[in-house]
Amino acid sequence: MNEVNFFNTAIIFLTIILAAIEPVIAKLAYTQNITPIDLIIVKSIIGALFILPVTRCFKWVGLGNFFKLLFLSLLLLSTYFLTLSSLTHLSAVMVITILTTTPAIVGIINQALGKVRLNLKFWLGFGLCFGGIILGLNYGDIKYTLIGILQISLAVLSSTIYRIYLDKLTQDFEVRLISTYIFLINGLIILALFTPKLARLNIVSIEFGAWMGIIGVLANISFLFSLRKLGSTQISVILMVERPIVLIIAALILKEALNLPAILGIVMVLFGIKLAKVETIKRENQT
Numbered sequence: 001m002n003e004v005n006f007f008n009t010a011i012i013f014l015t016i017i018l019a020a021i022e023p024v025i026a027k028l029a030y031t032q033n034i035t036p037i038d039l040i041i042v043k044s045i046i047g048a049l050f051i052l053p054v055t056r057c058f059k060w061v062g063l064g065n066f067f068k069l070l071f072l073s074l075l076l077l078s079t080y081f082l083t084l085s086s087l088t089h090l091s092a093v094m095v096i097t098i099l100t101t102t103p104a105i106v107g108i109i110n111q112a113l114g115k116v117r118l119n120l121k122f123w124l125g126f127g128l129c130f131g132g133i134i135l136g137l138n139y140g141d142i143k144y145t146l147i148g149i150l151q152i153s154l155a156v157l158s159s160t161i162y163r164i165y166l167d168k169l170t171q172d173f174e175v176r177l178i179s180t181y182i183f184l185i186n187g188l189i190i191l192a193l194f195t196p197k198l199a200r201l202n203i204v205s206i207e208f209g210a211w212m213g214i215i216g217v218l219a220n221i222s223f224l225f226s227l228r229k230l231g232s233t234q235i236s237v238i239l240m241v242e243r244p245i246v247l248i249i250a251a252l253i254l255k256e257a258l259n260l261p262a263i264l265g266i267v268m269v270l271f272g273i274k275l276a277k278v279e280t281i282k283r284e285n286q287t
Contacts, residue, residue: 008229011222011225011226011229012222012226012229012230012235012238014218014222015219015222015223015225015226015235015239016238016239016241016242016245017245018215018218018219018222019219019223019239019242020242020245020246020249021215021249022212022215022216022219023242023246024246024249024250024253025208025211025212025215026039026208026212027250028208028253029204029205029208029209029212032204032208034204034205034208036084036087037084037194038197038201038205038209039205039208039209039212040080040081040084040190040209041190041194041197041198041201041209042201042205042206042208042209042210042212042213043209043210043212043213043216044183044186044187044189044190044213045187045190045191045209045213046209046210046212046213046214047183047186047187047213047214047216047217048183048184048186048187048188049187049213050183050213050214050217051179051180051183051184051217052180052184054217054218054221055176055177055179055180055221056176057174057176057177057180058177058180059177061173061177061181065173066181068169069169069173069178069181069182069185070181070185071165072162072165072166072169072178072181072182073181073182073185073186073189074189075158075159075161075162075165076158076162076182076186077186077189078154078155078158079155079158079159079162082151082152082154082155082158083095083099083151083152083155085151086148086149086151086152086155088148089143089144089145089147089148089151090143090144090145090148090149090152091143091144093137093138093139094143094144094148094149094152095152096133096137096243097133097134097137098149098152098153098156099152099155099156099159100129100130100133100134100240100243101130101156102156102159102160102163102236103126103129103233103236103237103239103240104126104130105156105160106160106163106164106232106233106236107122107126107233107236107237107278109160109164110164110167110231110232110233113164114281115167115231115233115280115281116231116233116278116279116280116281117278117279117281118233118278118279119279121275121276121277122237122275122276122277122278123276124272124275124276125237125271125272125273125274125275125276125277126237126272126276127272128268128269128271128272128275128276129237129240129268129269129272129273129276130240130272131265131268131272132244132264132265132266132267132268132269132272133240133243133244133265133269134265135261135262135264135265135268136243136244136247136261136262136265136266163227163232163235163236164232166178166224166227166232167227167231167232170224170227170228171228175221175224175225175228176221178224179217179220179221179224182220183216183217183220223235226238230278231278231280233278234277234278234280237273237276237278238273240269240272240273241269241270241273243269244265244266244269244270247262247266248266
């Protein structure tokens, strides 16, 4: 039993670390004048090439199940593209602020579906997390447009549906098989859309995108394991610690300063996650 608990804890910890490392790599890439779309192209193709050697899991699931997994893949791609597109109309502060509402929306929908019960401690904990993340942001340069707000709102919606839909699929399919289909489908879609652009990619874009593809594969697999264990609401709350960890890693690697509000925000997020426990309803009967 202790070995099982240690394994689950290790997977959740790995999910958090990998989720935090990817944005730092993206930040490093942007300092080299690499565009977000170039990163997504390389990341998706490398992820598609890398997924099978990692999962070593593939079988035909039937046409009906394939369309379920295709829908899941499209949700993930939609979240990526909508978020990137919104950044051309909104400041990063606005994007992060709106994305941070995702765990609350996931929780509200799961409560409506009868999967969880959200008590006062959950909302107090979420409030601490949300406030801590907002506290660590730099509000010196705020810009927004209606189209940008619409795009990032749709990104939150697609991310929410993706996480809730995964609750069901991780009970019906092996985690490794889901990841395999997601990355193979996404890689094929990117190839179909952006093949002419491949010849114009430089070596630096390929290097950074390759690292993001490899980390993205590992992060997705560990995320699915964690979600299957904890459910989409709880893992969404736990992953709110990603932003503070990004700040810490950026301070260590990119030499970005950690000011007092950011440090206080990190402490608030950690306390909030500990407080925001989700009461699962009859999850044992759903597995």
